[in-house]
Amino acid sequence: MANWDKFTETLARGVARGTSRRGLLAWLGGAVTGAAALPVLPVSRAYAAGGHSGSPGRPAQTSGTDQDPGDRTQCDYWRYCAIDGFLCTCCGGTVNSCPPGTEMSPITWIGTCTNPADGRAYVISYNDCCGKSSCGQCLCNRNEGDRPPVRPQSNNDYNWCLGTESSVYNCSTAIIIGVATEPR
Amino acid sequence: MKRVSFSVALAASVALALPVVAQTVAPKAFPKPLAEEPIPNVATLPEKYPASWIMVHDFNFMALADGRGSVVDVADPVNPLKGMVSIAQFGNVLLPKTKAEIYTAETYYTRLSRGERTDVITIWDKANLKPKGEIILPGGKRHQQVTYKNAFQFTNGEKWALISNFTPAQSVSVVDLEGRKVLSEIDLPGCSLIYPTGQRGFTTFCADSTFSTLQLGEDGKLVSTTTSKPILDIDKQPLFGMPAMVGQTAWFVSYYGVLKGFDLSGPVAKPLGKDFNVGTAEGASPEWRPGGWQVLASDAAGKLYVLMNPSGREGSHKDGGTEVWVFAPASKARTARIPVRGPVISIEVTREDKPRLVAARVDAVVDVYDAASGTFQHSLGNTVAFNPQTLSVID
Numbered sequence: 001m002a003n004w005d006k007f008t009e010t011l012a013r014g015v016a017r018g019t020s021r022r023g024l025l026a027w028l029g030g031a032v033t034g035a036a037a038l039p040v041l042p043v044s045r046a047y048a049a050g051g052h053s054g055s056p057g058r059p060a061q062t063s064g065t066d067q068d069p070g071d072r073t074q075c076d077y078w079r080y081c082a083i084d085g086f087l088c089t090c091c092g093g094t095v096n097s098c099p100p101g102t103e104m105s106p107i108t109w110i111g112t113c114t115n116p117a118d119g120r121a122y123v124i125s126y127n128d129c130c131g132k133s134s135c136g137q138c139l140c141n142r143n144e145g146d147r148p149p150v151r152p153q154s155n156n157d158y159n160w161c162l163g164t165e166s167s168v169y170n171c172s173t174a175i176i177i178g179v180a181t182e183p184r
Numbered sequence: 185m186k187r188v189s190f191s192v193a194l195a196a197s198v199a200l201a202l203p204v205v206a207q208t209v210a211p212k213a214f215p216k217p218l219a220e221e222p223i224p225n226v227a228t229l230p231e232k233y234p235a236s237w238i239m240v241h242d243f244n245f246m247a248l249a250d251g252r253g254s255v256v257d258v259a260d261p262v263n264p265l266k267g268m269v270s271i272a273q274f275g276n277v278l279l280p281k282t283k284a285e286i287y288t289a290e291t292y293y294t295r296l297s298r299g300e301r302t303d304v305i306t307i308w309d310k311a312n313l314k315p316k317g318e319i320i321l322p323g324g325k326r327h328q329q330v331t332y333k334n335a336f337q338f339t340n341g342e343k344w345a346l347i348s349n350f351t352p353a354q355s356v357s358v359v360d361l362e363g364r365k366v367l368s369e370i371d372l373p374g375c376s377l378i379y380p381t382g383q384r385g386f387t388t389f390c391a392d393s394t395f396s397t398l399q400l401g402e403d404g405k406l407v408s409t410t411t412s413k414p415i416l417d418i419d420k421q422p423l424f425g426m427p428a429m430v431g432q433t434a435w436f437v438s439y440y441g442v443l444k445g446f447d448l449s450g451p452v453a454k455p456l457g458k459d460f461n462v463g464t465a466e467g468a469s470p471e472w473r474p475g476g477w478q479v480l481a482s483d484a485a486g487k488l489y490v491l492m493n494p495s496g497r498e499g500s501h502k503d504g505g506t507e508v509w510v511f512a513p514a515s516k517a518r519t520a521r522i523p524v525r526g527p528v529i530s531i532e533v534t535r536e537d538k539p540r541l542v543a544a545r546v547d548a549v550v551d552v553y554d555a556a557s558g559t560f561q562h563s564l565g566n567t568v569a570f571n572p573q574t575l576s577v578i579d
Contacts, residue, residue: 107352131297131298132297133247133248133249133296133297134245134246134247134248134249136245136246136247139245141502142499143499143500143501143502143503144498144499145498145499146499146501146502147418147419147422148389148418148422148423148424148425149329149332149376149377149425150375150376150377150389150390150391150416150418150425151391151418152350152352152354152376152391157329157330157332158328158329158350158352159274159328159329160352161328162350162351162352165298166293166297166298166299166301167273167291167301167324167328168248168249168273168293168296168297168298169248
């Protein structure tokens with residue numbers, strides 16, 4: 001993480017001094033396909049009623065496989081380690097799909113979460129679903145590692161419904177995009 | 185004519201209902217009926233609001249496209265909500281001292297959540313809360329974020345507004361509020377938020393721990409950029425994004441409680457070099473840290489109010505607080521600890537002769553305290569906003 005931050009800062013500042021904004025956009029686009037941390041999202045934990053929220057009393061949604069344990073409607077599900085928003089599992093989508101009629105944001109923030117079942121660290125992409133109003137169900141927000149807006153790649157207050165037809169935010173997914181490897 | 189017919193029909197239906205009520209309630213002998221009341225009848229507000237009125241930005245998380253701003257009299261627990269303006273879709277609100285206007289920066293879609301996007305600064309009349317003008321912001325790039333006041337600020341004696349863009353490329357648009365037009369757009373890759381500096385400029389914080397002060401020409405175009413040494417330690421002392429202003433000094437607080445001042449009166453922002461820490465106190469587990477959204481406020485005398493969370497740890501900085509600590513920056517002394525009913529996420533202090541501390545809670549209840557003594561005065565209840573995210577004095 002520290003190396004990544006230093007890298008991004010150096011690069012961002014280099015872009016700031018030398019190139020165009022499109023350059024920064026290209027950099028961000030590239031970063032998405034890398035690893036590490038591009039957290040994001042729009043909702044303050046303050047409005048989560050207790051703990052990290054989720055939705056107490058809601059029937060559990062599970063994967064059906066022991067290798068992917070946990071209730072996907074609850075904030076303590078292992079993939080949600082860096083999420084901030086309404087869980088798409090409660091909004092008509094699933095942990096890895098957007099609700100019908102929404103559009104999945106191509107620009108995402110990424111977390112690295114450890115699966116308690118197999119002990120592997122997975123890179124999780126928190127793609128937002130956009131184009132319908134706030135889902136309003138299963139708000140989940142954690143701020144560990146969250147930093148001020150001066151560092152957008154690690155600030156979860158931004159609305160990342162960017163690059164979509166509509167910037168109206170509906171909910172967030174948590175998609176496995178690979179197994180994280182140890183930084184060299 | 186249709187309207188008249190409808191009114192008559194409505195009146196008739198009410199008249200028919202009356203005898204039923206009369207049968208169950210014993211009538212008293214009042215010699216005269218109640219007076220007829222005029223229709224239509226719409227309330228208005230004074231152009232200059234009383235000092236007990238503030239703007240509450242209702243972010244309305246459950247319907248972000250329908251964010252609002254509530255004009256609230258914190259001295260009136262009976263009828264605190266005086267009126268509303270819209271602040272649609274991750275918007276911002278800006279309150280001038282020099283004009284009887286309110287500015288909101290908003291985003292609309294023609295079909296609410298889809299269709300053609302319009303980013304706009306709406307100019308509201310303070311007395312009737314009607315839109316009196318607007319400035320379209322081109323390019324569909326207005327910064328959308330849980331609201332930081334410093335994404336939308338004044339410069340040039342409130343003649344201009346500065347507004348952040350995020351696509352995620354970062355820039356600032358300079359807007360002539362009087363001429364109703366966008367003057368320029370200044371690229372700011374790697375830097376975010378706006379702290380007005382000098383007569384016609386602003387300072388912005390950058391991801392490499394520097395800050396830059398940008399000065400603008402009379403045409404709104406960039407004239408100079410001065411970049412500091414890397415003194416903002418984002419990893420070890422990350423600063424909450426919204427400062428409290430004491431004159432033209434911006435006071436920030438870090439996640440860990442360091443108070444840091446910047447003099448923004450001149451052509452270049454200058455750190456005061458008088459940092460101090462909020463200190464410690466009993467009653468915390470594991471420790472007191474600032475926590476909430478708008479965690480810092482100032483009063484007219486220059487004291488600073490910091491919202492404190494007794495459960496401070498990594499990731500607790502938005503959880504809200506249960507005490508407000510008061511500091512005199514000149515002496516760096518803590519002068520009071522005010523317990524608040526909480527958790528509270530945002531605080532503000534009015535500019536009344538006897539200032540009030542206003543505390544917006546996680547459950548959307550807004551409570552009011554005497555700022556000098558810390559005594560609880562009254563609660564406005566859950567009556568002014570779904571999600572009171574920021575609170576702003578209206579001068």
